[in-house]
Amino acid sequence: MPTTPPTFLYGTAWKEERTPLLTEQAIRAGFRGIDTANQRRHYFEAGVGEALAAVYRSGLLTRADLFLQTKFTYRDGQDHRLPYDPDARLSDQVSQSMASSLEHLGTDHVDSFVLHGPATARDWTDDDREVWGAMARERDAGRARLLGVSNVSLGQLELIEAEGAERPAFVQNRCFARRGWDRGVRAFCAARAITYQGFSLLTANPEILRHPLVADIGARESASPAQVVFRFALAVGMLPLTGTSDPRHMAQDLASPALTLSEDEMQAIESLSG
Numbered sequence: 001m002p003t004t005p006p007t008f009l010y011g012t013a014w015k016e017e018r019t020p021l022l023t024e025q026a027i028r029a030g031f032r033g034i035d036t037a038n039q040r041r042h043y044f045e046a047g048v049g050e051a052l053a054a055v056y057r058s059g060l061l062t063r064a065d066l067f068l069q070t071k072f073t074y075r076d077g078q079d080h081r082l083p084y085d086p087d088a089r090l091s092d093q094v095s096q097s098m099a100s101s102l103e104h105l106g107t108d109h110v111d112s113f114v115l116h117g118p119a120t121a122r123d124w125t126d127d128d129r130e131v132w133g134a135m136a137r138e139r140d141a142g143r144a145r146l147l148g149v150s151n152v153s154l155g156q157l158e159l160i161e162a163e164g165a166e167r168p169a170f171v172q173n174r175c176f177a178r179r180g181w182d183r184g185v186r187a188f189c190a191a192r193a194i195t196y197q198g199f200s201l202l203t204a205n206p207e208i209l210r211h212p213l214v215a216d217i218g219a220r221e222s223a224s225p226a227q228v229v230f231r232f233a234l235a236v237g238m239l240p241l242t243g244t245s246d247p248r249h250m251a252q253d254l255a256s257p258a259l260t261l262s263e264d265e266m267q268a269i270e271s272l273s274g
Contacts, residue, residue: 006033011243019047029250037071040081069112094134113144117151124159172197199241230256
């Protein structure tokens, strides 16, 4: 059976040489879901693997205790450190990227394999169809449990569905309050039992962290503004990502589900645009 996603994901982007240390700290703090990508431009996936190996050696937990998510990234999203042959067919690039990810992470499968973004900002192209099919074959071969798409628009999701292609199990998008917290995509996902993963919930919304409503809720709950935002995200059905490098914030983020939000407060935060 597929691994059940945790209620929080720890994002490992933009951490470079600190990736092993911070990923291990996050796991020891209580995170059981780790998000990475085979995109050396923004991620150090092998460093995530170093952290996993250290945790396993310590006896704290085993591979079965963790939800591991990685991504396939097109050539345009990479730098010169490629996880595949740039001259290979896209379907072969997918399999090469997966093999590299499994080696990096020291595992024989990932729980979620995500297309890091469609080939264009608007369409679902023949390249996307080839890659999506190759990703499904990786899943069918047991090297991934579930598939997802990141950085995707509502129109692209509708195109995938209209073609009768397999729906993703996950959609992962940057989530801006000023754009309705990606309401259209979230509604599409909710109607189809697709788990919506929200990232940049804090960095994309600094104005929300300073908003009086969020401050008032935080004061009542003895919580930080970040905790209020994460509690809101959970309440509306998101699987949030946090990439904090502060161990204190790691603990706070994991504690955010304990906060209390009324229905009126949830609706008020939903309607905030700055």
